[in-house]
Amino acid sequence: MKHKLFYILLMTVFSTAIYAQDVQNHSMIEKLLGKHLFALQWVSWEKFGTANITQNNQQLEIHAKQELNGNYATMDGIIIPIDERTFLFRGDILTRVDHIAQGNECKRSGDYLFETTQNRKYWRMLAHYNPCDEVIDYIDIYFK
16 A cells, blocks of 8 residues: 555656646747747847747747848757756757858757846857857847
8 A cells, every 4th residue: 555655646746747847848839939039149239130930740940040241140950948948959050250260151060058047038059169260159049
């Protein structure tokens, strides 16, 4: 009988934790879905691009682009919510800025964390270092 009660208690705790995670992820998914402002600081913080996040086959997809005067940043891939402040982006990020990497396109492929901190109104990519030059990139996706 003790084992049965322990099992029931254990299942209740796990079910509650899973439910809380589902509710939390649902809230984050709602924040993510839709059209957002998108920016790489080297392109412009005055003329933003757009990031469209859609749900397709239980997966969140993102397609983002910012472009100005031949400089640009793009993101194409999927998003995996982690918690209320953080998500994982899996895909490709392309940047081209005339004064970085001799003006050549820089490609990143893989997994990148984005997080919002303090009272910021955007998620920022945590991997700031540009792999093609010795500069810091701030890639931001703004809340709706």
